[in-house]
Amino acid sequence: MKNNRRRVFMTAGCQTVSMGTGRKEFHPKKPRPGLEEYIREAGQGVLKQIGGGQNVDEGVISNFMAGRFNKQGNLAALIPYVDESLRWKPCCRVEGACGSGGLGLMTGIKSVLAETAEVALIIGVEVQNTVKAIYGADILAGAGWFRGERKAGHAYFFPALFSDRASAYFQKYGREKTRRAFARWYRNAVENARLCETAQEFHNTAEDLESLALTEPNPRSFVDHLNVYDCSKVSDAAAGIAVVSEKGLDRIGIPKSDAVEVVGWGQVEADLTIPPEDLTRLETTARAVKKALESAGITLGDLGTVECHDCFTISGLLSVEAIGLAPAGSGADYILDGKTSRQGAIPFNTSGGLIGWGHPTGGTGVRQAVTVWQQLTAKAGNWKVAISPEHPYALSVNMGGNDKTVVAIVYRRPE
Amino acid sequence: MNYADRLENVSVLGAAGKMGSGIVLLTAMEMADLSLEPGNPSKTFTLQAVDVSSTALSGLLKYLRDQVQREAEKKAVWLRKAYENRKDLIENEEIVDQYIEDVLAIVRPSTKVEAAYDSTLVFEAVNENPDVKVKLFSQIRTHNSKDAWFLTNTSSIPISELNDRVNLNGRIIGFHFYNPPAVQKLVELIRAGSTLPELADFSQQFAKKLRKTVVLSNDVAGFIGNGHFMRDALHGISEVERLTADFGFAGSVYIVNKISQDFLIRPMGIFQLVDYVGLDVCQCIMRVMNERLPGAGLNSSFIDKLISLKIFGGQNADGSQKDGILKYEKGRPAGVFDPGQRVYVPFAEVAGRCDEKLGPLPSQAKPWKHVISQADRTGFLDGYFKQLREMSTLGADLARKYGRRSKEIGLGLVKDRVAAREEDVNTVLMTGFYHAYGPVNHYFQ
Numbered sequence: 072m073k074n075n076r077r078r079v080f081m082t083a084g085c086q087t088v089s090m091g092t093g094r095k096e097f098h099p100k101k102p103r104p105g106l107e108e109y110i111r112e113a114g115q116g117v118l119k120q121i122g123g124g125q126n127v128d129e130g131v132i133s134n135f136m137a138g139r140f141n142k143q144g145n146l147a148a149l150i151p152y153v154d155e156s157l158r159w160k161p162c163c164r165v166e167g168a169c170g171s172g173g174l175g176l177m178t179g180i181k182s183v184l185a186e187t188a189e190v191a192l193i194i195g196v197e198v199q200n201t202v203k204a205i206y207g208a209d210i211l212a213g214a215g216w217f218r219g220e221r222k223a224g225h226a227y228f229f230p231a232l233f234s235d236r237a238s239a240y241f242q243k244y245g246r247e248k249t250r251r252a253f254a255r256w257y258r259n260a261v262e263n264a265r266l267c268e269t270a271q272e273f274h275n276t277a278e279d280l281e282s283l284a285l286t287e288p289n290p291r292s293f294v295d296h297l298n299v300y301d302c303s304k305v306s307d308a309a310a311g312i313a314v315v316s317e318k319g320l321d322r323i324g325i326p327k328s329d330a331v332e333v334v335g336w337g338q339v340e341a342d343l344t345i346p347p348e349d350l351t352r353l354e355t356t357a358r359a360v361k362k363a364l365e366s367a368g369i370t371l372g373d374l375g376t377v378e379c380h381d382c383f384t385i386s387g388l389l390s391v392e393a394i395g396l397a398p399a400g401s402g403a404d405y406i407l408d409g410k411t412s413r414q415g416a417i418p419f420n421t422s423g424g425l426i427g428w429g430h431p432t433g434g435t436g437v438r439q440a441v442t443v444w445q446q447l448t449a450k451a452g453n454w455k456v457a458i459s460p461e462h463p464y465a466l467s468v469n470m471g472g473n474d475k476t477v478v479a480i481v482y483r484r485p486e
Numbered sequence: 487m488n489y490a491d492r493l494e495n496v497s498v499l500g501a502a503g504k505m506g507s508g509i510v511l512l513t514a515m516e517m518a519d520l521s522l523e524p525g526n527p528s529k530t531f532t533l534q535a536v537d538v539s540s541t542a543l544s545g546l547l548k549y550l551r552d553q554v555q556r557e558a559e560k561k562a563v564w565l566r567k568a569y570e571n572r573k574d575l576i577e578n579e580e581i582v583d584q585y586i587e588d589v590l591a592i593v594r595p596s597t598k599v600e601a602a603y604d605s606t607l608v609f610e611a612v613n614e615n616p617d618v619k620v621k622l623f624s625q626i627r628t629h630n631s632k633d634a635w636f637l638t639n640t641s642s643i644p645i646s647e648l649n650d651r652v653n654l655n656g657r658i659i660g661f662h663f664y665n666p667p668a669v670q671k672l673v674e675l676i677r678a679g680s681t682l683p684e685l686a687d688f689s690q691q692f693a694k695k696l697r698k699t700v701v702l703s704n705d706v707a708g709f710i711g712n713g714h715f716m717r718d719a720l721h722g723i724s725e726v727e728r729l730t731a732d733f734g735f736a737g738s739v740y741i742v743n744k745i746s747q748d749f750l751i752r753p754m755g756i757f758q759l760v761d762y763v764g765l766d767v768c769q770c771i772m773r774v775m776n777e778r779l780p781g782a783g784l785n786s787s788f789i790d791k792l793i794s795l796k797i798f799g800g801q802n803a804d805g806s807q808k809d810g811i812l813k814y815e816k817g818r819p820a821g822v823f824d825p826g827q828r829v830y831v832p833f834a835e836v837a838g839r840c841d842e843k844l845g846p847l848p849s850q851a852k853p854w855k856h857v858i859s860q861a862d863r864t865g866f867l868d869g870y871f872k873q874l875r876e877m878s879t880l881g882a883d884l885a886r887k888y889g890r891r892s893k894e895i896g897l898g899l900v901k902d903r904v905a906a907r908e909e910d911v912n913t914v915l916m917t918g919f920y921h922a923y924g925p926v927n928h929y930f931q
Contacts, residue, residue: 203559205559205562205578205582206578206579208578209577209578209579212577217576221576221577222573222576223570225563225566226562226563226565226566226578227563290563291563291564292560292561292563293563
């Protein structure tokens with residue numbers, strides 16, 4: 072794969088609060104903002120930084136299942152709802168399950184590369200607390216193959232798919248240490264989230280997070296090999312970011328020092344109808360990361376921080392291995408050695424990740440890019456981590472479904 | 487007749503009442519679950535929901551629909567397996583809907599007691615009136631062709647008395663749920679001397695399938711639960727009478743209710759609990775107990791007087807609390823009835839002075855709800871009650887006295903052989919009344 076034919080940047084990120092259980096202001100029976108409000112909040116947050124909607128050439132909205140969670144389709148037409156100045160601009164909606172956000176970013180990147188846009192506004196959103204978790208599980212199961220998998224699947228379809236992955240991993244590499252690594256992953260996620268005020272776990276005050284996370288799974292009410300702490304929560308949230316060319320940066324008046332450069336990317340699709348060959352590996356993720364690193368011309372040693380798709384603790388662990396930071400079977404050691412923590416060699420998911428910050432499914436990929444941008448441009452506030460100048464790169468990995476739709480992006484911080 | 491056969495045709499008498507509706511819910515779900523088991527495809531399960539009130543029966547169906555849905559959502563993991571051969575049911579939502587339909591299809595509402603004539607099992611949850619129960623049982627026994635077994639939800643009437651008066655020859659057992667049956671974990675099981683062993687076995691199995699905690703109580707009027715509750719309430723009432731000279735009626739009720747709730751860390755104060763059960767129900771229970779346990783002083787002119795003034799308590803059809811000894815705002819006590827002036831006096835008018843006289847709660851005090859979810863509950867309670875023991879305020883005095891009396895009642899139930907063990911008394915209070923600790927404890931000497 073070749074390098075980008077022109078320089079592409081991301082800037083002016085914005086994320087809303089991730090609303091759901093855990094947030095003090097969340098009450099399941101009280102009225103809450105809907106899809107429109109989240110889209111508008113994230114979108115306006117970006118527009119405010121880039122001089123308004125008149126500077127935008129194109130809008131992209133990433134979402135997974137508004138058609139079922141909110142009975143709302145035609146989401147592209149909610150981009151102009153963000154601001155009047157966006158009316159009549161070209162917009163589209165992209166969907167790739169929980170990988171929708173990554174696809175949205177790629178759509179913007181490609182528009183900029185194709186020179187059909189100098190400034191693209193990308194918004195990712197999901198509002199999922201409209202239904203009880205047991206019915207939300209039905210909706211999210213749409214990320215799997217409905218005709219081939221759903222009937223035989225579990226009530227909690229996706230948690231069960233990753234519970235099966237955890238089981239396979241336990242069998243191959245041992246349970247005890249792996250579970251401890253899950254617990255550490257949970258602790259890191261919550262400790263990071265406690266520093267970031269938009270995170271869903273920002274208000275979490277539990278004392279002994281690792282003991283909590285070691286609660287034995289309850290197959291009667293949930294899945295066989297994971298407990299609720301192993302899972303990202305149900306979230307309502309949106310995130311927005313601008314994907315721009317150098318010309319675009321000039322137009323919106325943002326210096327390169329306030330932008331990250333997109334220096335590589337890998338976009339990979341697996342066949343929805345073919346089950347994973349090896350449950351202990353995220354093959355599609357591995358392929359996307361490899362492509363992204365190759366296209367950026369960097370190695371893992373150049374990375375200063377990673378945003379990975381930890382929809383479950385097991386996906387966090389398998390991501391560490393798929394990225395190549397630990398050989399197969401050693402992901403648990405890597406995590407338990409503290410290498411993914413905020414003081415570690417490569418801090419992962421510095422605002423909490425999917426487990427700590429929240430997982431508004433179709434919006435997550437965009438939120439990851441916002442976190443990377445904030446971290447690399449010194450806008451991370453309390454949750455800023457130290458990244459040495461020798462490691463100026465960041466990687467984000469956004470996964471849709473059971474390792475089916477994957478987008479990996481390599482970013483470089485401003486020089 | 488095996489377990490599933492016995493449950494093929496069940497009648498619930500008093501089906502739309504507070505206890506009856508919960509019993510219908512649990513039993514109908516158990517029947518639906520049996521119908522989904524591989525061994526029972528040819529069986530047709532039927533539950534006759536019998537109640538005198540046709541209006542209440544239509545309310546029952548709405549209650550069942552809501553509750554079955556909640557339960558189905560909780561057991562969706564199992565339901566997906568149970569319906570695995572139904573190719574048309576794919577999503578959780580479809581499976582939950584089907585289960586609701588299957589449970590409701592079992593329930594046949596009826597206002598006629600004749601509906602029970604074909605039943606193999608009759609579950610009774612009508613008024614706590616021995617004559618009413620005897621009349622119904624006798625009528626069914628005469629016409630029932632199936633040698634039905636009788637499970638009675640009586641909370642006070644000795645089972646052997648019902649057995650003898652109806653000539654049931656041991657085909658009866660006390661199966662006492664706590665309110666609300668779908669929530670409270672306890673079932674008090676009471677055998678008459680003649681109760682058939684196979685009926686006792688069935689009852690154990692049934693309770694186990696409903697995931698209830700079973701405590702065996704001896705066949706003494708009031709059993710363990712009301713044996714404690716009625717005496718506990720009478721203590722509260724006698725305290726009110728004693729305190730009235732200093733604090734007035736309203737102030738004394740406020741004080742005793744607060745002592746029994748906040749100082750003793752119980753889910754409700756004693757007068758809120760009396761209102762919750764209903765003053766009329768308490769009166770019936772006391773009457774039954776007093777007639778059968780002469781000399782125990784189980785009657786209350788206080789309750790009788792309030793009932794004569796049409797103060798009943800109990801719940802509205804939607805489950806909300808009616809005013810009783812206390813007045814309720816949004817389900818929380820907010821005032822107290824003054825029988826002299828026949829009006830409710832707002833708590834605000836008496837609380838200031840009373841709280842001042844009582845003195846503060848121990849500094850470690852936490853609300854009941856917090857305490858029951860605390861990991862180290864025993865450790866917390868040890869510390870809390872140690873502090874309470876060392877205080878010399880009026881509040882601490884009254885609380886210690888209340889705790890000692892509750893303990894004495896518990897020990898009395900063991901001494902009088904109502905309960906086999908102290909532990910059984912504690913289990914009843916903790917799983918039937920949701921107390922954070924049992925009355926027989928080392929907190930009160």
